[in-house]
Amino acid sequence: MENVSKIIKRITESGLILTSDGFEYIKTIDPKRLNEIMDSVIQEAQRKNVYYIDGSFLDKFFERREPIQKIEEKREIRYERIKPEIIYSLHPEPLGEVEGFLRYFKSRYNKISKLFRRRGDLNRVVKTGEISKLPMKTRFKIIGMVRDLIVRRRRLYLDLEDDEGSITIITTEDDVFRKGLMLLKDQVVCVDVIKLREDLFIAKDFIWPDIATKVNNRANRKVFAVFISDLHVGNTHFLEGLFNDFIKWLNGRLGSEFHKEVASRVRYLVIAGDLVDGIGVYPNQINELEIRDLYEQYEAAARLLSKIPRHIEIIIIPGNHDAVAKALPQPPIPEEYAKKLYMDERIHILSNPSYISLEGVEVLICHGKALDDVLSSKPGLDFQHPAKGMELLLRCRHLAPIYGATTPIAPEREDRLVIERVPDILHMGHVHIHQIRRYRGVTLIASGSWQSQTSYQRRLDIKPTPGIATIVDLSSLQTYTMDFKALSG
Ligand code: FE
Ligand code: ZN
Secondary structure (H helix, E strand, O other): OHHHHHHHHHHHHOOOEEOHHHHHHHHOOOHHHHHHHHHHHHHHHHHOOOOEEOHHHHHHHHOOOOOHHHHHHHHHHHOOOOOOEEEEEOOOOOEOOOOOHHHHHHHHHHHHHHHHHHHOOOOOEEOHHHHHHOOOOOEEEEEEEEEEEEEEOOEEEEEEEOOOOEEEEEOOOHHHHHHHOOOOOOOEEEEEEEEEEOOEEEEEEEEOOOOOOOOOOOOOOOOEEEEEOOOOEOEOOEOHHHHHHHHHHHOOOOOOHHHHHHHHOEEEEEEOOOOEOOOOOOOOHHHHEOOOOHHHHHHHHHHHHOOOOOOOEEEEOOOOOOOOOOOEOEOOOOOOOOHHHHHOOOEEEOOEOEEEEEOOEEEEEOOOOOHHHHHOOOOOOOOOOHHHHHHHHHHHOEOOOOOOOOOOEOOEOOOOOEOOOOOOEEEEEEEEOOEEEEEOOEEEEEEEOOEOOOHHHHHHOOOOOOOEEEEEEOOOOOEEEEEHHHHHO
């Protein structure tokens, strides 16, 4: 402060007046830098016949040259804090009792066939009940749920069901066959069919519900969101050092000037599940646990997150390792387990999936357990490229189409896993492999983990890519990848 008053004295002695916002500005500048530059400030003022020294006049001298931390302090003054808008976060709903999952499937069928009909480019869509009346050689389209999918001698036998009945459709042409191989059991699809005989229907094409090219929303200030997933706190393979480097970077204490500049603009952190490793998630997990108490795992996670700068809003959804029921949709991690997280007002504990808006940019967050079922069974897909699987889910307009595989789904009255609203960003984790991809204007972010290869992954030959964060400029949707393994050296 002594330095500041000396500088004010110098300004006044030169016959200049320091305005009050000029005074506020000076307080945010490193006194040493201020001393160095004051002569040229005074000279410039006298040359231009300026008598009042205010913030914007001073800004021209310090803008590009001041240390990063000072830029940050200034921004704190300039930028108001904007909370994420929660468009939906789900809580369990009563199950469709007597009807069981039939009710649930009906909801899925209704929702996705509505999406098809909204497209407007599909003509001659009929229901199974009308087919018997159609003359031979009629070409028509039918929307239904894939109940069964059998491959036999380069032919596909598809059992399709709608709300009136079912139909078996066969492929004869090779390219239609290959396209059909990408179909997922229980997904809703539209099939272009020709009726050859009373009981013989040939597929001419498969049409996915898909999305129209997304016209993106953008934030109207240059702020960034960071996307990560799968910390697995409590597991012996959790890479705490690497995660601490990530926190160091967010605090402006790691990386190049450019990295620090990026960090200073981060206002949101999105974590797509598996915050902790949990207890009893897989056989013999206990041998790989460093923290063997679920409460303590969340305590440790809260301790880590508490070191993240206060101006960053943190959004957390659960994964299959977290302390909630495994069936989708998974409710938010309960307060009982995560007291410390709930006490922090900038931490938002949401469901899996959930849908938020960050200053207008819409983000659909889902842990992505269903990627296991999709990536393992479809030609051209593999675990090293999870975002390709995300693209397929988006085209199916469903976050977990396959029922009864390894992803449990709660048979609720309404299927809330249908992707009705198309986001700007779709964020998933779970596979532990990082990949970014764009599909029709949607940024697909598959987050890697903060955990090194486990014995389970070694058996499956899955090579995780830990320590990578994705940064999105919310004003342009430009993405940056930061690899902390490289940065930490
Ligand atoms: Fe995980
Ligand atoms: Zn997971």
